Amino acid sequence: MKKSLSILLIILSVFSLAMIPSIPDEGMYPLSEIRNLDLQGAGLKISIDEVYNPDGISLIDALVKLGGCTGSFVSNEGLIITNHHCSFGAVQKASTTENNYLENGFLAKTMEEEIPAKGYTCRITVSYEDVSDEVLTAANNADDISGRTDAIADKIKELVEREEEADSTISAEVSEMFVGQSYVLFRYKVMKDVRLVYVPPRAIGEFGGESDNWVWPRHTGDFSFVRAYVAPDGSSAEYSEENVPYQPKKFIEVNPNGVDENDFVFLLGYPGRTYKHQPSYFIEYQQKYQLPYISKQFKWMIDLYEEKGKDDPEFALKISSRIKGLANTEKNYRGKLQGLERLNLIENKKDEEKELQNFIDWDAALKEKYGNVLSEIESVYDEIFSVGRYRWVNFMLGRYCNLIRLAEIQLEYHDEETTDDKRKSLLKRVSSLQNDYYPNLEPAILNKILSDATAFPELQQFSEFSDLPDEEELYELIYELYDDTDLFDAEDFEEMLSESYEDLDDPAIEF
Template structure:
């Protein structure tokens, strides 16, 4: 049997074209995906941006611990700290809302490329092309949702300027926590082991999807009932061995393998270094603030985890880009492509200017440098900026027509507006905001001449002394209405006449930020329109040159990838085996820090209480597995399936060398990491005492 998988996160339309039987699949391909019937695809769930899968007839979903981390954090208090101690609902009545874990399943899809491209081609200019595409997508999704009440429609671009697919989803607004292991199991190894192999993390959790009694999507209610999926996965408690064929289904986030070299240059020289440095600073700020404040530490645990995950991922990507010299390779590849085009009269006439025109557009983008990043990250991380922006939006909406006004400000959505305000205030710490805004403005002051913020007249960044910016930021926030939550809320009750003259330095500053952003957005529409056409031609030219079709980049839609349980050699004279064990957890275990050992785990291991989950070859319980599939962000929580389509693990990470997967994949170093189903079941039964879940999943003890 071949141990070489294919590169590719295959969309639904491509699955039936694969020869998975030759690769090792033991079931009919219709069992995997059947557009005219029920298949394994029907057991897949998008869980708040991660993947999950149904594992019982009563809507039980297995996903990652880190995917439910935010919901568990929000459900926790310092008195009932489910994040640290874990959570177990012994009955459905004890299950609690998993706030923020809105989930969805794919119920259909169709190609709408012709409609969108027809609208795009009717545009009078390239800027209008971008607007035309956006407008047509809105029309298509609205029409689909009106035809099928209860579904949510989304259009995804598969190939830039070429292929657009309408996906239809059933939404679950009521998702509840069922069983979550303690943090020292679900996050064992912490950031020290994140993106690292060998791994010993029990990164799994169970939640349940609920619907209204009539089966329709519904907000949380005690009257809701568990969802009955068309298909759920069979759990195989025997796991896998090295060399076994496996495949993964899921919702991978974004990859960028078909982008031109200039995109890679932007990521390598601007985007990733800026984000990585900023996040490193923010993590330190939040951790220091939470050292003596348990409530703050709990509230910000999910935010810190997300920042740390991205920071380390970008660090790995940057290291990989330099290690592989990928930018240079891309540039050489494009030179070869240009030479190929120049040597053919017809190709030259059709594609001769494509690469040069792409470069011209990206020259404009690269000239902006870090300015767009500064604007988006400031809005994301400075809560006071978000509060001021919301108030500015409320004042400005009076100038718009009824159809153009944001729905959040309509009287019927008053509760939603108040909830949004309360949610933003839950992260409002004025002293932190002052530090964040000051730090980011000082960073912006050091940008080169071409990257200046032209609209921030209130903060002339040529005068970039820290004292000056410190003083301005302190005055701006300290004297703002946002320091009085009730007074702030009351402003949203005022009429156009009553609020039109209300103003203050913070609102003026944010208005300048918005003006800067809108200025860039308008120019960006034209660039987007140009690239929409150029990247389509770029892909066509590459297909002719290489004489092959391509798999579209991941974009959050359902995909399949396959491979084998397999180790790898990250460096000279080093080989990593593909299965870790409970004994390794004990070896790493410490009293504190990232490797804090769970006492129950320690006790059970000492007694060799492995139950039926011991692997005889290893004489131990397998904990994590390594395999050479093609995964990305969003595949967190994806079921790892054996040759018979049974779940034998849950995907949760990649090796450090594989963080580069989003740009390029290689059999040599691209490895994904999952938690072995035997460890999932052992922890659930032996540590959690949740035998009832094993029974619900049909696992015989």
């Protein structure tokens, strides 16, 4: 039993479909391509229709998307198995310093003892369709790379709106399976009542901590159980005692016999993405700018939060989910940097590109059509390199400085017409940002981001960074900004929404 359970957990922890026969032949494939693969020849003992059948019931009906994770139904009463780290946020929200489920684990011995997984939804695939032709047709009408990117985004938005208007009971999403190449439309049924059933103690679910994270083999009990509920009539509903367990079309059974060496294994899950086909310039940008910058910023923030949590157990519990997310990315990026340097991947990619250019030049027809492709790609990346860390500095400001986000919401609200529904949604976002504000930490984060940015040569071309004062004056300016702003006050914020754009005089908006 233990052996087969570990295999099920591997299935749940991968966001792709891969096939691994006795001599590994790995790859990531959208389900639309599954019939083009020789899975039976590789060792699959069930039919393709049993794996994915859009006209019937198949294994795909047992899969769920839980937040950003994959889960699987393992009973006919809505029980779902997923990773421990996928339930981490819900367990943290349900915990208190007196009743710390995160550290001690949680077990509901009956359905009545199950507790809400706050903020979690469960999405089940209703149908699945390759929309690459529609997306790329729109993209191919663009005049340049920027226009192409905008055209893809606009078409994806159009497809999602079209599907959700046609059927109000579903949620639509277009996933970019291969960047700029393959796009798949998913239609989901969304269940809003998800409850915690079992979560192991942190010492088991996170055994090895970040030292073992992204390292294999791992020896950790990275699993948990939740349950999906619906209204008595089967429709999606918010948490209610009247709700009943969802009955899936299909659920997965654990094989008590486990597996043997060289058994065929395939993995099903919700889509990730691959960067294998990206050019050398993409990897060079990652290695030079994105990976080192983000990993260093995240490490600094982790240290800041952990230092604050040493003497404040309540804060340590509240911030634990954020620390886990930061640490997961920091370790991933740090490992990628080491791997890129060890493998000399940039030079290897450049060698491949030289071979590709030679292949194109060898054929007159290919040369006429594709002869300038690589040089055009290089020109695009010349522009990207010219602004260096600009995108990622703004990412940090927008993601981790709630003051900046609140100011942007005010400007966004005053810049366009807003319906009652949009205003309601906007105020919900505002409330979340205001409640997630740490006045003794956020000013330090903003100061760190801006202070670092002033030292990056490529950012001196932008006045928002070149015009910043020196380090000491910047520090004083930022702390005055937080002292004087009214954006964190719910009543004041809503009152500002009623003012004209010209009358907005909050220092954070002016900043």
